[in-house]
Amino acid sequence: MSDTTATGTRTPLLRLTGCAKHYGNIIALTGVDLEVCAGEVTCVLGDNGAGKSTLIKIISGMHQHDAGTYEVEGEPVRFASPRDALDRGIATVYQDLAVVPLMPVWRNFFLGSEKRKGFGPFSRLDVDLMRRTTKSELAAMGIDLRDVDQPIGTLSGGERQCVAIARAVYFGAKVLILDEPTAALGVKQAGVVLRYIVQARERGLGVVFITHNPHHAYPIGDRFLILNRGRSIGYHTKDEITREELTSLMAGGAELEQLSHELEQAATAAANGAASPSDAAGTTGRTAPAAEKEEAK
């Protein structure tokens, strides 16, 4: 799937080294490293304001990094707009979803990547195709819309989220970025989204999954980047870290020793109970989520 260099290591689809971003005098992000490989899920975790959205906005071309390097398939890039990122096969579900409330669902679905027919000045939207595709793609996600012509602003928050995700999955040729896709969702829909992420990974896409919730991240992630106040406080592959360590890191690490301690205790208690199967999953690495997926089917 991926290119192989002379030394035998795979070239990651995306690689960020020492990335930083300033908003005026606010340092939103500094010294962050990240790799996204084909067929892997990279999770980015952190508290509110940790810089997660800032990081993905750099990756998706919405913002440009102020320091460090950003490479796509080994080639340094500096995207001027999200269009450039999309053209390289990097599709994003933004936290604010990037939908236009007054526009119909199908127009939102294809916005910026409209399907057309006809030539030259007679080139026009292929409305039927786009309507049908929108309906079937959403149906595949378990959303049965009565009318793809209704303004997307009239959908529920969860439905809108699903449209945004279905759109990114549909257009994400190589890399799929999801900024807190499960935050607005109920347990069942969150499960659907997690299964989607696993499916995308199985198909060889690189996935960047941003979340607050280590319990969503751990089962499906291959790498974990934990951010705190704009800095990386941990970057681990799955075999280096347990679910409990991940949870405690997220809570602020050494800074909040007391809380961390409490959480560890709580986690240990939990591990004695129901969590043991997924502990096993943790040590066997990538095969476990696949198994989970099979179960889910």
Add this chain to the structure above:
Amino acid sequence: MSDTLDVGVRPPTRDERLTEQSLPARILVRPEVGALVGAIGVYILFFAVAEPFRGLDALATILYAGSTLGIPAVGVALLMIGGEFDLSTGVAVTSSALVASMFSFQLTANLWVGIAVSLLVALCIGWLNGYLVIRTGIPSFLVTLAMFLMLQGLNLAVTKIITGNVASPNISDMEGFDSARKIFAQEWSIGGANLRISVLWWLLFVALATWVLLRTRIGNWIFAVGGAAHSARGVGVPVNRVKIGLFMTVSALTWFTGMNLLFSFNSVQSGEGVGNEFLYIIAAVIGGCLLTGGHGSAVGAAIGAFIFGMTTQGIVYAGWNPDWFKFFLGAMLLAATLLNLWVRRRTEVTE
């Protein structure tokens, strides 16, 4: 980009967590419906009270009056759907006519040269409006208000310097006049009614704008940049290019109106056009364009302009005091705004 991911198709299941959709009142939400109801009402009113209003020649006059507002209103409506304003349109019409006539007259060049130069100048003005709005982030209301004042000053001052007068020279005996008049200001007499070519142009522009809005990618982008520019950018819409393009479209249409004016009257007053920008905007608003952008139609703006034509002429035909015109205008604007507000509420995002 073309590679797409085919996600394993699972049979669609109804998700009871998600609420049932109230089917939007789609017919009522169509932007032009309010204007259409208004137009029919105004037509019936004048048809009932004014005998001369009923004739075919009256209809031709109304349509002509509608077209002089309606052509720039097409551009203004597109721009407004795209989330921006242009207050410089009224005087820009005059500027275009002045540039075309005085350029050709001073250089004793063929009028078509002046017409081309005038188009170029108009497009530059539109581009500058758009560029300043995009670059500075200053609301287009302010940028184009400044442009309005500057153009107004230039119209008066430059005309005075060149001609020593407040009007442009008469160009009716210049080279290219006849052919240009055929394009911009031709008239035909059909069964006693005086049909003007600008009415046909108006219909063509409305049809073209409607097609672009509803059936092309650019149209999709216009709605998107007006509805949520940031989101549009996020999914790869070239927001800046769309907005600048819209300002330039408005300029091209004001230029066209200026040419119509010039070749209908052979000469223009340098102080003309002030205040018309509001008429174009009001036509678009009556036609269902939201002031906040993202919603509206070219057909609606055309109906808005037609209502204007009917009202200005109808009051005359009815023998009323023309002062009533402004009252009508205000009342219709209020009604249209209330209807738009209601539309907005129906589709409000529920975060």
